[in-house]
Amino acid sequence: xxxxxxxxxxxxxxxxxxxxxxxxxxxxxxxxxxxxxxxxxxxxxxxxxxxxxxxxxxxxxxxxxxxxxxxxxxxxxxxxxxxxxxxxxxxxxxxxxxxxxxxxxxxxxxxxxxxxxxxxxxxxxxxxxxxxxxxxxxxxxxxxxxxxxxxxxxxxxxxxxxxxxxxxxxxxxxxxxxxxxxxxxxxxxxxxxxxxxxxxxxxxxxxxxxxxxxxxxxxxxxxxxxxxxxxxxxxxxxxxxxxxxxxxxxxxxxxxxxxxxxxxxxxxxxxxxxxxxxxxxxxxxxxxxxxxxxxxxxxxxxxxxxxxxxxxxxxxxxxxxxxxxxxxxxxxxxxxxxxxxxxxxxxxxxxxxxxxxxxxxxxxxxxxxxxxxxxxxxxxxxxxxxxxxxxxxxxxxxxxxxxxxxxxxxxxxxxxxxxxxxxxxxxxxxxxxxxxxxxxxxxxxxxxxxxxxxxxxxxxxxxxxxxxxxxxxxxxxxxxxxxxxxxxxxxxxxxxxxxxxxxxxxxxxxxxxxxxxxxxxxxxxxxxxxxxxxxxxxxxxxxxxxxxxxxxxxxxxxxxxxxxxxxxxxxxxxxxxxxxxxxxxxxxxxxxxxxxxxx
Numbered sequence: 001x002x003x004x005x006x007x008x009x010x011x012x013x014x015x016x017x018x019x020x021x022x023x024x025x026x027x028x029x030x031x032x033x034x035x036x037x038x039x040x041x042x043x044x045x046x047x048x049x050x051x052x053x054x055x056x057x058x059x060x061x062x063x064x065x066x067x068x069x070x071x072x073x074x075x076x077x078x079x080x081x082x083x084x085x086x087x088x089x090x091x092x093x094x095x096x097x098x099x100x101x102x103x104x105x106x107x108x109x110x111x112x113x114x115x116x117x118x119x120x121x122x123x124x125x126x127x128x129x130x131x132x133x134x135x136x137x138x139x140x141x142x143x144x145x146x147x148x149x150x151x152x153x154x155x156x157x158x159x160x161x162x163x164x165x166x167x168x169x170x171x172x173x174x175x176x177x178x179x180x181x182x183x184x185x186x187x188x189x190x191x192x193x194x195x196x197x198x199x200x201x202x203x204x205x206x207x208x209x210x211x212x213x214x215x216x217x218x219x220x221x222x223x224x225x226x227x228x229x230x231x232x233x234x235x236x237x238x239x240x241x242x243x244x245x246x247x248x249x250x251x252x253x254x255x256x257x258x259x260x261x262x263x264x265x266x267x268x269x270x271x272x273x274x275x276x277x278x279x280x281x282x283x284x285x286x287x288x289x290x291x292x293x294x295x296x297x298x299x300x301x302x303x304x305x306x307x308x309x310x311x312x313x314x315x316x317x318x319x320x321x322x323x324x325x326x327x328x329x330x331x332x333x334x335x336x337x338x339x340x341x342x343x344x345x346x347x348x349x350x351x352x353x354x355x356x357x358x359x360x361x362x363x364x365x366x367x368x369x370x371x372x373x374x375x376x377x378x379x380x381x382x383x384x385x386x387x388x389x390x391x392x393x394x395x396x397x398x399x400x401x402x403x404x405x406x407x408x409x410x411x412x413x414x415x416x417x418x419x420x421x422x423x424x425x426x427x428x429x430x431x432x433x434x435x436x437x438x439x440x441x442x443x444x445x446x447x448x449x450x451x452x453x454x455x456x457x458x459x460x461x462x463x464x465x466x467x468x469x470x471x472x473x474x475x476x477x478x479x480x481x482x483x484x485x486x487x488x489x490x491x492x493x494x495x496x497x498x499x500x501x502x503x504x505x506x507x508x509x510x511x512x513x514x515x516x517x518x519x520x521x522x523x524x525x526x527x528x529x530x531x532x533x534x535x536x537x538x539x540x541x542x543x544x545x546x547x548x549x550x551x552x553x554x555x556x557x558x559x560x561x562x563x564x565x566x567x568x569x570x571x572x573x574x575x576x577x578x579x580x581x582x583x584x585x586x587x588x589x590x591x592x593x594x595x596x597x598x599x
Contacts, residue, residue, distance in 0.1 A: 001341055003503070004300075005273075005275075006047070006218070006275035006300055006301075006385060007344060007502055007503075008495075008496070009045075009046035009047050009094075010044065010045045010046055010047070010385070010386050010388065010492050010495065011045065011046070011047040011048075011049050011096065011385060011386070011388070012040055012043070012047070012048055012049070012387075012388045012390070013048075013049045013050075013351055013387060013388065013389045013390060014033060014048055014049070014050050014051065014390055015028075015352045015389075015390060015442070015443060016029065016030070016032075016033065016050055016051060016053055016062075017051075017061060017062070017074070017075075017443070018443050018445045018446060018456075018462075018463070019032060019033060019036070019390055019445075019446050020032030020033060020035055020036050020446060020448070021445075021456055021457035021458075021459065021461075022035060024457060024458040024459040025074070025459050026459040026460045026461045027074045028075075028445070028446075028457075029075045029076050030053065030071070030075050030076040030081055030083075030084050031076055031080055031083075033048075033050070033084055034080075034083060034084050034087050037087055037088060037091055037093065039474070040093065041091045041092070041093060043388075043393060043485065043488060043489055043492065044489050044492035044493055044496070045093070045388065045492065046092075046093065046094060047093070047094045047096050047217065047218070048088060048093055048095055048096065049096040049097075049098070049220050049387070050095065050096070051063075051098050051352055052065060052072075052097075052098045052100055053071055053072055053075045053081070053097075053098075054066075054067060054069075054070065054071065054072060054100075055067035055070045055071065055072050055073075056072050057105055057107050057189070058072075058074075059187050059189040059190065060167075060186060060189075060190060060410055061408075061409075061443070062098075063100050063186075063222060064103070064104070064105040064106075064107075064187065064189055064190045065100055065104050065105055065108065066104070066105040066107040066108045066109075067108070068104075068207045068210075069207060069210055081214075082214070085214065085215050085216070089215065094217035094218070094275070095215075095216055095217050095218075096216070096217060096219060096220055096275055096277075097211060097216050097218075097219055097220070098219070098220050098222060099208065099219040099220065099221045099224075100222040101204050101221070101222070101224075101227065102185070102193065102222060102223045102224065102226045102227050103184065103186060103191055103192045103193055104191065104193060105189060105190065106188070106191055107189075110122045110125045110203075111125070111126060111191055114126045114128075114182075114191075115175055115178065116177065116178075117177075118178050118180075124194055124197045124200075125193060125194055125197060125199075125200045125203075126182055126183075126193060127182060127183040127191075127192050127193075128181070128182050129172070129180060129182075129183070129233065130160065130179075130181070131157050131159065131160065131174075131180075131181065132158050132160050132161070159171075159172035159174070159181050160172055160181055161233050161234070161235055161236065161245070161247055161250075162235050162236055162238065162244055162245035162247070163185075163236045163244065163245055163246075163247030163250075164236070164242065164243075164244030164246065165184060165185055165186060165187070165244075166185055166411075167186050167187050167410055167411050167414045168411075168414040168415055168417075168418045169188075169244070169414065169418065171183060171184060171185055171247065172184070173188040173191075183229075185251065187410055192226075192229075193227075195227045195228060195229075195256070196229075196231070196256075201260065201263065201264075204264075205267045205268050208264075208268045209268060212268070212271075217274060217275060218275035218276055218277075219274070219276055219277075220276075220277050220278075220279065221276065221277070221278045221279060221299070223279050223281060224279060224280070225252055225253050225257060225278065225280045225281065225282060225283050225291075226251050226252065226254075226281075227254070227257060227260055228251070228253075228255055228256040228259075228260060229250060229251045229254050230249075230250040230251065230254055230255060231255075232250070233250060234247075234250055235247075236248070236249075236250070239314070240314060241314055241315075241423075243422060252281070252282035252283065253282070253283055253287055253290075258290055258291075258296075261278075261291070261298040261299065262297055262298055265297045265298055265299075266297070270297070275300055276299045276300045276301070277299065277300060277301040277302065277303060277346055278291060278292075278299045278301070278302050279302075280302040280303055280304055280305070281305050282305075283302060283304060284304075284306070285304070285334050285335050285338035285339065286338075288302055288304065288335075288338065288339060288343060289338075289342050289343055291343075292339065292343035292344055293342055293343050294342070294343065300344060301343075301345065301384070301385060302346060303346050303348065303351075304335060304346075306331045306334075307328060307332055307335075308349075308350075308360075310323040310327060310331065311323040317437045318430075318434075318437060319433075320436045320437055324514060325514050325515065325516075325517060325534050326511065326512055326514055328361075329511060329517055330511070332382070333506070333508045333511070333519075336382060336383055336384075336506040336508075337506065340383070340506070344384060344385065345382070345383060345384030345385070346384055346385055346387060347379050347380070347385060348379070348386070348387040348389070349361060349379055349389075349392070350389045350442060351387065351389050352389070352442050352443060353439050354389075354439070354441075354442060355398050355436065355437055355438070355441040355442065356391075356392075356396055356397050356398045356441050356442060357372070357375050357389075357392055358371055358372045358375065358395050358396075358397055359397050359436075359441070360436075361375055362374065362375050362534075362590065363536055363589075363590060364395075364397040366536075367536055367589050367590045368395050368472075369395060369484060370558060370559065370588075370589065370590040370591065371590040372392075372395035372484045373484055373487045373558035373590075373592065374532050374533065374534070374591065374592040376392075376393075376484070376487065376488055376491055377491065377530065377532060377558060377592035378517055378530065378532045378592065380491045380492070380495060380501070381501060381519075381521065381528060381530040381594055382506060382519075382521075383502075383503070383504065383506050383521065386495075388488065389442065390446055391446055391447065392488075393477075393484060393485045393488040394447065394473065394474060394484060394485060395472060395484045396444075396446075396466065397468060397472070398435060398441040399435075399440070399444050399464075399466045400435040401440075401464060404427075404431070404434075406463075406464055407434070407438065407440050408440060408443070408462070408463050409438065409440045409443065411438075411439055412434055412438045412439065415430070415434075416430050416431075416434065440463065443463060444465060444466045445457070445461050445463070445465050446474075447466065447469040447472055447474065448473060448474045448475065449473050449474065449475035449476075450469065450470040450471075450473055450476070454466075454469035455473070455474075455475070482560065487558065490556060491556070494555065494556060498555075498596070500521055500522075500523035500524075500526045500527075500528055500596070503523055504523035504526070504527075505521065505522050505523070506519055506520070506521055507520045507522070509544055510541075510544075514535075515533060515534060515535040515537065516534070516587070517531075517532045517534055518531045518532065518541065520547065522599075525598060525599055526596060526598060526599065527547070527549065527596075527597040527599050528555070528594060528597070529543065529582065529594070529595040529597065530592075530593075531587065531592065531593050531594075531595075532591075533587040533588070533589065533590055533591045533592070534590070535590070536590065537589060538586055538588055538589065539587050540584065540586055540587070541584070541585055541586075541587055542583070543582055543583050543584065547597075548599065549597035549598060549599050550597075550598045552582050552595055552596070552597050553580075553595065553596050554580055554593060554594075554595055555594045555595060555596045556592075556593075556594045557592060557593040557594070558590075558591060558592045558593075559588060559591055582595050582597075
């Protein structure tokens, strides 16, 4: 297996709008990030991934870009960015930017030109199609007067395909100026770029060089697996209870996606010492090698979605069905083994698009601290590059706003309105789903202290603060040596000190157990045994007989940050077994232990 600096690194994701506000306008900014660089350096992370900071009208909080070469006014100036880059590099921290090139904003210069006329030089930068009804072409030619969705003679104007957008509704938007539709797989203000156009691709590559020459250290590539569309533009499958079709088979890992990524690598990525990770919804482990294989010359890593989509149903994630630990273990193990010695995994529980980890996979009530540490242990001990989302190191939780008016996320608002207006769903049921799975759970401001607005801003925050900030905040964590923050610090330190945590091979044990997630890591003459209790009950673990060793040591466990104190406190664990016992022991609720064995 090839060694690489980004394999040995830990990434911390910042959602800049919600991280730290330096000027009191209620919105986080670049100077706010600079103020907290020492906090991140002290945690021990290596790479800061910053969600989009480019010019944007903020229809999707910066993922709708109107100028790829400038900074959003809310976040500051280009000089602020240069200062951030210098200050981070001075501390040995690298900066990874978000690259959003499946789509732009409809306020981007390219799109403003594109929609002017069919023969505009920028027309082919985007995906334009006529309505699919054969009569419509004739009516266009005869210049019949029509409204947006209804022709004057009662003939309904239909989009080119029945595809549903990821943010609900049709994926096509009719445009009056040229009487055609443009594709938007997300918001109607996020038209998809046409990667079939070589000129467009060159514009993207030139833009990437623009940032890399400034000293940026890598890119996280938003929905990069969507950039190639099947040019047949066929009909999607309409599933039960849905109005629109699932067209994903026509744009997930489309026919030219690998050609485009290899071209990007040749033209840009190969010329720098970078880290790259592609967001890959819809991609399974079978196809992942084609993106991240060490001989493929495309990307370093992917964000796969299978484990965070667990519990989905007929309404996707909003169904929020119960899930089994054996299913979660099966998914993660499939990815661990599937890329073993071939590619590299990204490890994450949550990000700006996912609910809070401790609320989703742990227990955010009576065992919040224990389960947050357990989840960190489980993730950081797998093979791959770990990603920490801002506030995860504090055990920040989901939020339940009382009214839909308090939510800001376009996906949440569209889902709520569609369920009310199209399906007559009960508002309380919809809100329950939003409380559990909505993206704004991750976007409430970072909780720095117990002062007004959690120390995030002196102004009016752009989105409400989670009410539990007085108990859960950075100040409290930094003053408590047994906090989640210091536990994450130790996890990161152990990773840097033990190559087995980075490069060791992974094997699952107890695959059918519904409360214990246990696995081994093996490297040279060492083996890790990682045991995590995913339940609020006390359960017994027994080491499989085929795991032999010469020496053993308890590397880390989450019920007390100080191992010696824990050994004194629990010398007798109720059955004559101390904390160093590995053959058979009782796990407390959400307890995690990691043993390192000499074999």
